[in-house]
Amino acid sequence: MSELLNELKEKVAGVLPKVTCFIGYGAGFDPLRVAPVFIRKTEDIDRLQWNRFCVHNLATYLPPHKYPPGFLFEADEKIGILLKGCDSRSVVQLLQEGIIDRRKLVIIGLPCWGMIDVTKLQGRIDINKVNRVELDEQTIMVFTNQAEVSADVSELLYDKCKACQHPNTLIYDEFMGEKRELTKDIEPFTQVSQLEQMGLSARAEFWDKQFARCIRCKACRNVCPLCYCQNQCLLDTRVPHWTKERVDAQSNRWFHLIRAFHLAGRCTDCGECARVCPMNIPINLLPMKMNQELFELFNWRAGTREGEKPPLMSFQLEEEKIS
Amino acid sequence: MPKSITQDKLADWLNRISQKYQLWASQEREGISLLSPYQPEAGFTLERIPQLSAKGVLFPQSECMLKYCYKKDPDNPEQTDLSLEGVEPHLKTVIWGIPPCDVAGINFFKHVFTGSGYHDPYFKARHSECLIVALACQQPETTCFCTAVGGSPVESPGADLLLTRIDHEYVVEAITPKGAELIDEDLFGMPEEKILKVVEQAKKSACKSLEAPFKLESLPVTADKMLKVFESPHWKEATRACISCGICTFICPTCYCFNMADEAQGMCGERLRCWDACMFPGYTLEASGHNPRLAKFQRYRNRLSHKFSYLITNNQVLGCTGCGRCIKECPAGIDMRRIIAHLLKEV
Amino acid sequence: MMTKDHKYRGPGGNPYLPRLATITKLYPETPNIISLHVALNDKKEMAGFSFEPGQVAQLSLFGAGESTFVINSAPKQKDYLQFSIMKAGEVTSAFHELSVGAQIGLRGPLGNCFPYHEFGKKNIILIAGGLGLAPLRPLMFHLLTERRKYADITLIYGARTPDDLCYLSDLDDWEDHGNVKIIRTIDREVPGWGYKVGFVPTIVSQVAPAPKNTVAVTCGPPIMIKFVLVELEKLGFEPHQIYTTLERRMKCGLGLCGRCNIGPKYVCIDGPVFSLAELKKLPNEM
Numbered sequence: 001m002s003e004l005l006n007e008l009k010e011k012v013a014g015v016l017p018k019v020t021c022f023i024g025y026g027a028g029f030d031p032l033r034v035a036p037v038f039i040r041k042t043e044d045i046d047r048l049q050w051n052r053f054c055v056h057n058l059a060t061y062l063p064p065h066k067y068p069p070g071f072l073f074e075a076d077e078k079i080g081i082l083l084k085g086c087d088s089r090s091v092v093q094l095l096q097e098g099i100i101d102r103r104k105l106v107i108i109g110l111p112c113w114g115m116i117d118v119t120k121l122q123g124r125i126d127i128n129k130v131n132r133v134e135l136d137e138q139t140i141m142v143f144t145n146q147a148e149v150s151a152d153v154s155e156l157l158y159d160k161c162k163a164c165q166h167p168n169t170l171i172y173d174e175f176m177g178e179k180r181e182l183t184k185d186i187e188p189f190t191q192v193s194q195l196e197q198m199g200l201s202a203r204a205e206f207w208d209k210q211f212a213r214c215i216r217c218k219a220c221r222n223v224c225p226l227c228y229c230q231n232q233c234l235l236d237t238r239v240p241h242w243t244k245e246r247v248d249a250q251s252n253r254w255f256h257l258i259r260a261f262h263l264a265g266r267c268t269d270c271g272e273c274a275r276v277c278p279m280n281i282p283i284n285l286l287p288m289k290m291n292q293e294l295f296e297l298f299n300w301r302a303g304t305r306e307g308e309k310p311p312l313m314s315f316q317l318e319e320e321k322i323s
Numbered sequence: 324m325p326k327s328i329t330q331d332k333l334a335d336w337l338n339r340i341s342q343k344y345q346l347w348a349s350q351e352r353e354g355i356s357l358l359s360p361y362q363p364e365a366g367f368t369l370e371r372i373p374q375l376s377a378k379g380v381l382f383p384q385s386e387c388m389l390k391y392c393y394k395k396d397p398d399n400p401e402q403t404d405l406s407l408e409g410v411e412p413h414l415k416t417v418i419w420g421i422p423p424c425d426v427a428g429i430n431f432f433k434h435v436f437t438g439s440g441y442h443d444p445y446f447k448a449r450h451s452e453c454l455i456v457a458l459a460c461q462q463p464e465t466t467c468f469c470t471a472v473g474g475s476p477v478e479s480p481g482a483d484l485l486l487t488r489i490d491h492e493y494v495v496e497a498i499t500p501k502g503a504e505l506i507d508e509d510l511f512g513m514p515e516e517k518i519l520k521v522v523e524q525a526k527k528s529a530c531k532s533l534e535a536p537f538k539l540e541s542l543p544v545t546a547d548k549m550l551k552v553f554e555s556p557h558w559k560e561a562t563r564a565c566i567s568c569g570i571c572t573f574i575c576p577t578c579y580c581f582n583m584a585d586e587a588q589g590m591c592g593e594r595l596r597c598w599d600a601c602m603f604p605g606y607t608l609e610a611s612g613h614n615p616r617l618a619k620f621q622r623y624r625n626r627l628s629h630k631f632s633y634l635i636t637n638n639q640v641l642g643c644t645g646c647g648r649c650i651k652e653c654p655a656g657i658d659m660r661r662i663i664a665h666l667l668k669e670v
Numbered sequence: 671m672m673t674k675d676h677k678y679r680g681p682g683g684n685p686y687l688p689r690l691a692t693i694t695k696l697y698p699e700t701p702n703i704i705s706l707h708v709a710l711n712d713k714k715e716m717a718g719f720s721f722e723p724g725q726v727a728q729l730s731l732f733g734a735g736e737s738t739f740v741i742n743s744a745p746k747q748k749d750y751l752q753f754s755i756m757k758a759g760e761v762t763s764a765f766h767e768l769s770v771g772a773q774i775g776l777r778g779p780l781g782n783c784f785p786y787h788e789f790g791k792k793n794i795i796l797i798a799g800g801l802g803l804a805p806l807r808p809l810m811f812h813l814l815t816e817r818r819k820y821a822d823i824t825l826i827y828g829a830r831t832p833d834d835l836c837y838l839s840d841l842d843d844w845e846d847h848g849n850v851k852i853i854r855t856i857d858r859e860v861p862g863w864g865y866k867v868g869f870v871p872t873i874v875s876q877v878a879p880a881p882k883n884t885v886a887v888t889c890g891p892p893i894m895i896k897f898v899l900v901e902l903e904k905l906g907f908e909p910h911q912i913y914t915t916l917e918r919r920m921k922c923g924l925g926l927c928g929r930c931n932i933g934p935k936y937v938c939i940d941g942p943v944f945s946l947a948e949l950k951k952l953p954n955e956m
Binding site for chain 2 (some may be wrong): 028029030031034036037038056060061070071072074115119122126128129130132137145146209210213215216217218221222230231236238242245246247248272275276278279280281
Binding site for chain 2 (some may be wrong): 681682683684686687688690705730733734735736744758759762771772774775853879889891892917919921922924925926927928929931933934939941953954955956
C-alpha cells in the first residue's frame with residue numbers, strides 16, 4: 001500500500017504539469033475515512049492517500065452536467081483523476097454517452113484489492129469513536145479509548161468488492177503497480193438473487209420498510225456519476241408533478257423505482273448510492289436488478305467494454321432474446 | 324434530589340409513559356438508531372446518538388399546514404366556492420433518551436420559531452405539549468464538539484429530565500416540575516451517595532474528553548468575523564467535493580429551512596410544509612432562471628454563515644450544537660470544524 | 671418605515687393561513703402579464719385592509735401553490751387590491767388560467783415599504799423596467815395624493831418593446847394630470863415609436879438627473895437594477911439617496927423558511943425595499 005502511495009505521488013507529480021487539477025483521496029475526519037481531494041499545486045501532492053478506505057467513486061465529479069463549467073472546473077480545464085477498476089467503468093459509460101471528453105482527462109489506474117466497509121465493524125466496536133487504526137494486508141486493528149478489535153480485512157470488504165470482476169482500472173493513461181489477477185469465478189448479482197428468493201410479499205415488505213426510512217436527501221442521486229439530469233430530475237420538477245411532496249414510503253418508492261429504470265444498462269454497480277445513504281437503505285439493489293436484466297438480455301455490463309454502444313442507446317430490428 | 328432507575332425497569336417506565344403520552348424513543352432499525360414512535364415490541368436503544376436529530380418530532384419532515392377544498396355550485400357551475408381549514412397539532416409528547424446536543428437543537432428552534440419575529444404555530448403547539456428526557460453523553464464520538472459551541476455533553480438545559488448512566492443504573496435528575504411528575508413512580512429509587520459522586524466524576528471526564536476544534540469568542544464577535552470572511556477563497560476551496568445533497572441539513576438539529584407546496588387530489592388537497600435544504604441548487608432558483616446562490620460554495624457559505632453569523636445577528640443564538648452529524652455523514656468528507664477553524668484564522 | 675411589528679396575523683392567529691379572496695377583475699397588461707383586482711371575501715376585512723407602497727402579499731391558488739406579488743393599487747383604494755402577474759413558473763401560469771370570480775387566498779400585507787415620508791420637498795426620480803413599475807405604481811399614486819409636498823417627479827420607464835410597457839393609461843394620466851415628467855424607452859427601435867430608444871441605464875445617464883436634493887427609486891430585472899445603480903453613483907448619487915426593491919424566491923413571507931436572505935437580512939420581512947446604503951453593508955450575493 002505505502003509503495004503504491006509513493007508511486008502515486010510520483011505519478012501525480014508527473015501528471016500535474018499536464019492538468020490543472022488532480023482528483024484523488026486525502027485524509028478524512030478519522031483514521032477510518034478518507035475524503036476526495038482536489039490537488040492543484042505540487043506542494044499539495046503530499047495530501048494524497050491510498051489505503052483500504054478509498055471507496056469514493058471520484059468519477060462523479062466529471063460530468064459537466066452535474067457541475068456546470070465555472071462551478072467546479074472551468075470549461076477548458078484538463079483534469080487528472082485516480083480511478084479504481086470499478087470507478088473506471090463509470091468513466092467508460094460516461095464516454096459512451098458522450099457526456100465527458102476523453103481528451104480532457106488524464107487517468108491514473110491501479111490494481112485494487114477491495115475496500116473496507118467500516119460499517120461492518122459496527123457491533124464489534126463503536127466506529128464513531130475510533131482514534132487509531134493498524135492495518136496490514138490481512139488484518140485490521142481498530143482502537144477507541146475504551147476498546148480495541150481486530151478483524152480479517154477480507155470479511156470487512158464491501159459487498160461490491162467481494163463480487164469484484166474488474167480489480168484493475170479499465171481505461172487509463174498511466175497504470176501503477178502490477179495488475180491483479182482474479183483467482184476465482186464470481187457469481188454476479190448474488191444480492192439480487194438472494195432478495196428474489198424471498199417471495200413477493202416478503203419482498204414488498206422489505207422494500208416498504210426501506211422506503212419508509214428514505215428522507216429524500218437526494219444523496220443517492222447526487223453521488224451517482226450517471227445521474228446527471230439535475231433540475232430536470234423527476235424529484236425536482238413540479239410540472240410535471242412526478243413525485244408527491246409528502247415524504248413517505250409510497251412516493252419514495254416511486255422515485256427510487258423510476259431512478260432505477262433510468263439507470264438500466266447504465267449503472268456500473270459502484271454502490272455509491274448505498275454507501276452515502278444516511279438511512280442505510282441498500283438502494284443499489286434496484287439498479288443492480290436492472291443490470292441483471294440487461295446482462296441476461298444483452299450480455300451487457302455497463303462500462304466494461306470501451307468502444308461498444310450501450311444496448312439501450314441502439315436497436316436492432318431482430319433482438320435475439322426479445323420476441 | 325435525583326432518583327435512580329435500574330436498566331431492567333426502563334421498559335416498564337417507557338410503557339407507562341406511552342400510555343399517557345405519544346412517546347418517542349430510539350429504536351435500532353437496519354443498523355442505525357432512529358428516534359421513532361415507541362412500540363413495546365420493537366424495544367429501544369440508548370447505545371448511540373440517533374441518526375437523525377430530534378427536530379423531526381417537533382418539526383416533522385412533512386406536515387399538513389392547511390386543507391383546502393374547491394367546490395362547484397351545482398346550481399351555478401360557473402361559481403366555485405373555496406373552503407380552508409387550518410391544521411393544528413395537539414399531542415402530548417415525550418421525547419426520551421436524546422443527547423444534550425439534540426436538546427440544544429430544540430432550544431434553538433424555540434428561539435427562532437417562537438422568538439422576536441413571527442411565531443410558527445405548528446412548532447409552538449407541539450413544543451408546548453412536549454417533555455424532553457435527555458441522556459448525558461459520556462463517551463462523545465470523534466466528531467462531537469458541543470463544548471466548542473457553548474454546549475455540554477452532560478448537562479441539558481431545556482430538558483425536563485436528565486439521565487446519566489452508571490453501569491446498570493440510571494441516575495435521573497428532574498430539571499423541571501413537569502419532569503419530576505414523570506418520575507413520580509414506584510419504579511424509581513434513591514441513588515446512593517457514592518453513585519452520585521461517580522456521576523459527577525463521569526460528567527467531568529466526559530467534558531475533558533472533548534477537544535475544541537476551534538475557539539469562538541463572544542457571539543457578536545463570531546458573527547462579525549464570519550461576515551468578514553465572506554469573500555474568502557477558502558469557501559470554494561473547501562467545498563469542491565460537496566455533491567450538493569441534503570444530508571447535512573436534514574440530519575442537523577438546527578437546520579430549519581422549509582418548503583411550502585400544495586398537493587392536490589382532485590378539487591381538494593393540502594398545503595404541506597416539508598424540509599428543504601439550502602444546499603440544493605433549486606432552493607433559491609427563481610422562476611426567471613436567476614439564482615443568487617448558483618454555485619455550491621455559495622450555498623455552503625450561506626449555510627455556515629447562517630449558523631455562525633446571521634442567526635447571531637437576528638436571534639442572538641448560534642445555529643450549531645456540535646453534534647457532528649454533518650461531518651460523520653457527509654458523502655464527500657467535508658468537515659465543517661476544519662472550515663470554521665480555518666476561516667476564523669483568516670481574520 | 672414599516673417595521674416587523676406590523677405583522678400579518680392570519681385567521682386564528684396563524685400567519686401561514688391565507689384569507690379567502692375573490693378575483694373581481696382580470697385583464698391582460700402585456701402579452702405575458704395579467705393584472706388582477708382581488709377583494710377579500712370578508713367585507714369588513716377588505717375595508718380595514720391597509721398597506722403602504724412597496725408592500726407585498728402572498729397569493730394562493732390552492733393546488734398550484736403560493737407566490738409573492740407586490741400590491742400595485744393605490745393605497746387609498748379600499749375596494750380591491752391590484753396585482754400584476756407575469757407568466758413564469760407553475761403558480762403564475764395557473765393564475766393566467768383564471769377568470770373573474772375565482773377564489774384564491776391572500777396573506778398580507780407583508781414586508782416593508784418605501785420611506786416616502788423622508789422624500790418631502792425633494793426631487794424624486796423613479797426608474798423602472800418592465801413589470802418593475804408595479805412596486806412604484808402605488809408609490810406614485812401616494813405621491814400624487816400629496817403632490818405639493820414634493821418637488822420634481824420624474825419617471826424613466828423602459829421595456830423591451832412597446833407591447834411590454836405596463837400601465838399605459840396610468841402613464842398618460844400621471845403625465846397629463848400629475849405634473850410628472852415621464853421618459854419612455856424601449857430596447858430597440860420600432861416603427862411608429864415616438865419616444866426614446868435604449869436600455870434604461872443608458873437613458874438614466876442621458877437624462878442625467880442631478881443628485882442634489884433628489885432621491886432615486888429603481889426597480890426592474892436584476893441586471894437592469896445593477897447597471898442603474900452604477901449609473902446613479904456615477905452621477906454623484908450617494909448610496910442613501912438610492913432605493914430599490916428586490917425580488918427573491920420566497921415561500922413563507924415571515925422570515926422563517928430561510929430562502930430569501932441576503933446575508934442576515936430577509937427580503938420578505940426586512941425588505942423588499944432597501945437603500946443602496948443598506949445593501950452595501952450586506953454580503954455581495956445578488
